Amino acid sequence: MHALQEAQPLVGSGFTPTDLARALLIGAAVLLVSVAAVRLANRSGLPTLLIYLGIGVAIGEAGLGITFSDPTLTQVLGYAALILILAEGGITTNWQTIKPAVLPAAILSTLGVLVSVGVVGVGAYLLLPNLSWQVSLLLGAIVSSTDAAAVFSVLRRVPLPPRLTSVLEAESGFNDAPVVLLVIALAQAGAPGGADNAWWVVVVEAVIELAGGAVIGLVLGYVLGRLMKSAAPGSSGLFSIGVLSVVVLAYAVADLAHTSGFIAAYLCALMLGNLHLPHFSAVRGFAQALGWLAQIGLFVLLGLLASPVRLIHQIWPAVVIGLVLLLLARPASVLLSMSWFGFSLREQAFLSWAGLRGAVPVVLATVPLTVGTPHTEWIFDLVFVLVVVFTLVQAPTLPRLAALLHIVDESHTVDLELEATPLEELNADVLQVRIGDASRLHGVAVHELRLPEGANVTLVVREGKGFVPQNRDVMRHGDRLLVVTTAGARGAAIRRIRSISKAGRLAGWRRDPQPAPDDDQAS
Known part of the structure; x- marks a missing residue:
């Protein structure tokens, strides 16, 4: 006993079992409220992200008084959550469904992103006071990415033709990677001592990183997926852990190789989800569970980081930039990207309105803070308000807009x-x-x-x-x-x-006026 008492001071006491109990109490309560809130979201047509952000604000400094102000930790945990969200998106996506949409989605995720960044950057420079071109373009890059979690949650309730659903889903999976690279490049260029590379150098580096990440993700997904398929354990739970570990491994290998970890994670998950793996129902359910957990944790964390007092001052700038994004930048990017692939103006109008923003722009808004880009402290608050306001505007109106444009899949x-x-x-x-x-x-x-x-x-x-x-x-x-x-x-x-x-019933016996697509089109 005496020896034990002497050893006790050597043991750290920063986090006690009592602290653990309090953390578990708050965490479990938040999860239960979040799970119950899904029913409300389904009835209202709103993405669950708004409810989770609201929970974070409610338990934060203006509510229950939990203080959190660490943008670096938010960025790190945000990246971790995005890996799991992309993993769910890739594993649950049918390749035959999105195959016809891969090229349009890739163009929209690259050329479309650049167009959006340029239009928003010009709008921010002209409409917001005292902004440099660099900060304006940085803001345009941050808000240009659509969010996989928001898009997936809304599209599940909108009966769209498969090719529209496929484009939106593929775009939300693809565009995180180029946008992350662009935001980091612009933020570092604006930081003290940042590299002042020519624009073509940035483009070449981005292409190399995206290509490298894509190769790593596809190769690891195929090779390790085939190995796991031939040596699958009897436990579906253990196998599910292994499959998700491959996706995380793909991100880590790609990132350490200085390529795009996000495109590697998504393509690796897409490959694994279409290899006809054993225990696939369990794998799919496990990926969805982790995806939900990542969404809840990420959005609540972002709500905690936000300060209602600061948010109030960014309402008007957020509305201005949001209108530029929704009415000018997004339509321009869709028009220049989709017109080549036979999408009608009605379909392009819906794609323009359906570009939902979510956690990705809010997480990327922490990058300038962690890099040290001066005079960008307000960007997080503006992006937070923009995401909330325009999700409230766009998401509930998508089913009605689809009906008005006559693009509902009957x-x-x-x-x-x-x-x-x-x-x-x-x-x-x-x-x-x-x-x-x-x-x-x-x-x-x-x-x-x-x-x-x-x-x-x-x-x-x-x-x-x-x-x-x-x-x-x-x-x-x-x-x-x-x-x-x-x-x-x-x-x-x-x-x-x-x-x-x-x-009608004579389809196949005579020439169909609108022949059905040849590919397997379940959404």
Whole structure:
């Protein structure tokens, strides 16, 4: 006992079990409130990020009095959270769905970003007082990135045509990497003693870093994914940890190699998510759980860092820059990027309005503070206000705007996850089909769908009541169908449903006025 008492002073006492209990109490309470808030977000059509930011502000210095003012720690934890969010986005994205959208999304994430930065930079220089060109362009770069978490959460509730959904999802996954590189370059150039490189040097370095990160992510995802597939453990939980570890490894290797860690993480996750890994339902669920945890932690942390007193002074500048971004910069970037790929003006208008901002711009607003760029302390507050205000404006109006522009998918098809059913062992998929008000599936009998062998309509839900359909049962507007299909017949089943939804029961027997896409298009 005497020896133990003498040893006690050597043990650090900065964080005690009592402190741990308090931290766990606050953390668990925040998580429970955040989980409960998802229902409110689903009803309102708002991304959950606004509620989580509000929770952070509520428990911060103006609410419960928890003080937090460390931009460096915020940036580090923000990067960690973005890795998990990108991992979820990549793993849960079907390559066949986004394949036609990869090139348009890549152009929008590079050329479109540069256009947006330029327009916002000019607007900030002309409309905000006492700003240099360098700080104006830095502000334009910070707000130019769409947010994967915000886009994914809203698009799940908007029945869009697959190619629009694919472009938005791919763009939000791709554009973090170039924007991070651009923000860091501009912030370092404006810092005391920063390198004053020519613009073409910055562009070349960015291209090299993006290409290097892409190669690292794809190679690690493919090689390690194949190895894990051939030596998968019996435990789905352990396998899920291994898959997410590969994504984190890709980020770390790419970053230490001075290439883009974010593009490496996203492409690695995309590769892993499309290798037909065993235990994939468990992997997908684990990635989504970590993604939610990362979103909650990140947004609450950003809310803690914000000060309501400071935010008030940035409302008007945030509205000005937000209007420039929403009405000028985003439409210009979409017009110059998407016109080459056959997107109509109505589709481009929706893409312009759907460029949601979220955690990424707010995290990037801490970069000038950590780098030491002078006269940029206000940027965090302005970006925070901009994200909140324009998310409130844009997100709830997306379903209505899609309907006004007549781009709603009347036979919206989504994948369903049935965790209790061993779909992998059965080599099967389950799809949900919603028959919209203008769909020509209305009045078509089940047998007239002529689904491929291996696919069948197993349940119809009409006015809240479900029944197992017979071949001669007729489908109606507003019906929701469950289609069970083998993995091999999945793409053909989706194409058949889309074709009949557009051209009626005679689709396939005569020339369709609007032929269905050839690719597998479940959103």
